[in-house]
Structure formats: structure tokens, C-alpha cells
Amino acid sequence: MQNARYNPPQRIMVKMCWAVVVAALACLTPAARAATWEQPAAELAKQIAALSGPGAVKLTIRNESVLAAVEVPAIQRLIERDLRGFGVVAGGKDSATLIRVTLSENLQGGLWVAEVVEGTETRVTMLRVNLGGATSASGPPNLVVQRALMITQSDPVLDAQIFTVGTLARLVVLEPEQIVTYVRSSAGLAFASAPAGGGWVEDQHFAIAHTRPYPRDMRGELVPAQDHLFDAYLPGVQCAGTNTGAQIAVTCADSDDPWPVSGPIGNQVAGSVGGPSGVPQRAFYNAMRDFFTGVLAPGYGMDLPPFYQASDTPRPTGTGLLLNTVDGRLLLIENNTLKPIAGASDWGSDFAILRSECGSGVQVLVSGSGAAAVGDSLRVYEVVGREAVAVSPPLPVEGAVTAIHANNNGTGATVIVRRDAPLRYEVWNGSALCH
Numbered sequence: 001m002q003n004a005r006y007n008p009p010q011r012i013m014v015k016m017c018w019a020v021v022v023a024a025l026a027c028l029t030p031a032a033r034a035a036t037w038e039q040p041a042a043e044l045a046k047q048i049a050a051l052s053g054p055g056a057v058k059l060t061i062r063n064e065s066v067l068a069a070v071e072v073p074a075i076q077r078l079i080e081r082d083l084r085g086f087g088v089v090a091g092g093k094d095s096a097t098l099i100r101v102t103l104s105e106n107l108q109g110g111l112w113v114a115e116v117v118e119g120t121e122t123r124v125t126m127l128r129v130n131l132g133g134a135t136s137a138s139g140p141p142n143l144v145v146q147r148a149l150m151i152t153q154s155d156p157v158l159d160a161q162i163f164t165v166g167t168l169a170r171l172v173v174l175e176p177e178q179i180v181t182y183v184r185s186s187a188g189l190a191f192a193s194a195p196a197g198g199g200w201v202e203d204q205h206f207a208i209a210h211t212r213p214y215p216r217d218m219r220g221e222l223v224p225a226q227d228h229l230f231d232a233y234l235p236g237v238q239c240a241g242t243n244t245g246a247q248i249a250v251t252c253a254d255s256d257d258p259w260p261v262s263g264p265i266g267n268q269v270a271g272s273v274g275g276p277s278g279v280p281q282r283a284f285y286n287a288m289r290d291f292f293t294g295v296l297a298p299g300y301g302m303d304l305p306p307f308y309q310a311s312d313t314p315r316p317t318g319t320g321l322l323l324n325t326v327d328g329r330l331l332l333i334e335n336n337t338l339k340p341i342a343g344a345s346d347w348g349s350d351f352a353i354l355r356s357e358c359g360s361g362v363q364v365l366v367s368g369s370g371a372a373a374v375g376d377s378l379r380v381y382e383v384v385g386r387e388a389v390a391v392s393p394p395l396p397v398e399g400a401v402t403a404i405h406a407n408n409n410g411t412g413a414t415v416i417v418r419r420d421a422p423l424r425y426e427v428w429n430g431s432a433l434c435h
Helices: 002-036 038-052 069-084
Strands: 055-063 088-090 097-106 109-118 121-129 143-153 159-165 168-174 178-183 201-207 221-224 230-234 237-244 247-254 282-285 292-297 307-315 318-325 330-334 337-341 347-355 362-368 376-384 387-390 395-397 400-406 413-419 424-434
Touching (some): 038 069, 038 088, 038 109, 055 069, 069 088, 069 097, 121 143, 143 376, 143 395, 159 221, 159 230, 159 400, 159 413, 168 221, 168 230, 307 347, 307 362, 362 400
Parallel strands (some): 055 088, 055 097, 347 400
Antiparallel strands (some): 097 109, 109 121, 143 424, 159 168, 168 178, 221 230, 230 237, 307 318, 318 330, 330 337, 347 362, 362 376, 376 395, 413 424
């Protein structure tokens, strides 16, 4: 009886002791976890300050990683504290400098990305972080999406490309009803060399004559041509751009000819081999909708579903054709075989193949599939085997990405963004930046 009376109190005391220990650990955990972010927060703050310089800033932070939501405020406090050490003060609501920090991750671990936005210029820095909170110094290079604004206008934009005309670099902008050319005084034949905000001046305008009505959802592409400067493709219309000296001439006519989706004259990866016979592939566009019918010329001898976009992509065995279908699938034609690609469920309808010095050297720049009302995104993937693997964190886009087209040298892409209130269209150059 004495043992029976003695043992229960002992068990209760043990349980109470354990409860006290657990409670104490729970109280210490936030502080202990916060301490693990000291080093990466300090390093990221240093990198941000190097881009922004001292002064008041607006700071936002978003968590897209496996970190618990309760840890984010502590990380933000650390970053704000370390920024103050460099003279950067968060909380300036009226500041012209916005700093967006995204806590994300990729296959190598955590990845913290900071965007420093000043006017039309966005500078990006990022830091690899392991899930325990320490900076990671190993693993392959990480990628981040970088973009530079070219022009902003109120009229819709379908595509924009830079062409060399004489000694000038001309920006050719394709709109539904006209083609507009721009010039700038500084020499530079690539998007990446353009100054922030563009620096482009309107030069020539060419009306696009068409007898058939356009569909509600417009598409259009500019592609370099073999025997003249460029071709412009719109629903039911084709235009040809030629140049004599420094001036451009444009002629347009109704046309149901297929649009180029691969090959050396296309707006795609240089050195592609096209279809089975080596002839560049072309696709028939549904002039009353906003997608391709699935019929290719010369074709691969197989039935294809309707798709939004297609592009050559280098593969270990040669060149494949990557296409995203209207029903949301990503397919690859390789060695005359149609293969489904996993990992693209959150892709939007637009993508472009990029060449870079990062990762495998070939990436896919993709828009998001979310509702435009809450903003869009840009992200870089690599197609590994039969899977699309994200190799960059998403870059938030205020507005809706309406088109992505690879630029003429394949190292970047034209990104068209529609923004509301007030309605305007922005032309960006997007590229993959190694870190």
C-alpha cells in the first residue's frame, strides 16, 4: 500500500519536470532559431546596402520556403538591424527605393533573394542559405531572373526585338495596328547594354493593313529573316521589314502561312536543326484564337495537340522541340518521339529558351500560371531528362506577363507586361544571372 501510494506521486513529478523542460525549450526555441539567422541576415544586409546606398527605404519580405511563418519576423528584424549599420533605414513609406526580400529555396537549399528597385531600375542580389541558417558555400551556381526596362507605352505591345540597321541598333516594336521603330544614340546591339529606362526615341511608324478582324486575344512575333531584315507574324497577316541604309521599309499582306517555331531563321536557339529533314519547323496558327493548331510543316509524322508556344532546345542527343499545350501539358519531341515532361504544372502559356553561362548553359524562362489580378512571376527552369526543374526563385511581376519571346542572340528574352490603373504596357529584357 505504501508503494502504491508513493509511486504515483513520483510519476506525476517526473511528468511535471518534463513538462517544465519542454516549456523551457519552447520558450528558448525562437531565440535560438533567431540566432542561427544572424550570419546570413548580416551578409544579405551587406549586399543590399552595396546596391542601394544609405538612406530611407521601403522593405518587404516574403516567405516562399519551408521556413515556419513564425520565423519570418525575426529574420526581418535582423535584416533591418544590420541594414541600419550601413545607414539604410527601413520604414520610409515615401521612399523612392523599394527593397523586396524573398525567402525561397531551390534544389541546393535555401536561397534569399533581394531586389533593390529604384525607379525603372531593378538590381538583384542573392544568398544561398542552408535550412539550419548557416551560409552555404558549396553546390552549383544559383540562378536569378534579371530584367531591365526598355520602354513603357499605353498601346498594346506584341513583341519587340533589336535589329542592326547600318551602324544603328534599332528597336522594332510590333503592335496590333502598327510597327514602330526606335533609335538611340549610344551604340549597343543587345538588350543588356541598354541604359535603365531604355533611352529609345521613336523614329518610324508603319501601319499594318489587314482585311480580316483580329481575334480578341492577340499574338504576334518578330523574327529575323534570311534575305531581308525581319518578318512580323500576326493572326491572318504577315509583314516583311527591309532596310536601305539606315532606314526601314515595311510591307504587309493577308496571309495564312505557318509561323516559324524552330530553325535558324526563327527567334529561337541558334544552330537548331528543325524537323527530321533539317528543315526549320513552322506551325499553323489559329487566326481566330490564340494558339497553334498542332499542325507542323514539314512535321514529325505524328499528331500533336494544339499548343501555345514551341521552341528548339538543345538535348544530349541533338535538338528537341519543346511545346506547351492548351490543356496545360509540357511536351518534348526528341528523336521523333513525343515525351511528356513533368514539373510544369505551374507554367503559364509563355516561355523562351535562353543560353547562359549558368548551370547546364540552357534554361527556360517561364511566366507563372496564377491569376493576373494578384500579379504574375518569372522563373527559370532546366529540363533534366523528362522533368522541368526550377533553378531560380520566382521573380514577382506587378501586372500580367502577356508574352515572352527569345531575343535574336538567344541570351535573353523580350518580356511584355500589362499593368492596370493606369493601363500601360512595359517591354523588358529578361535574362538568367549566375551567382
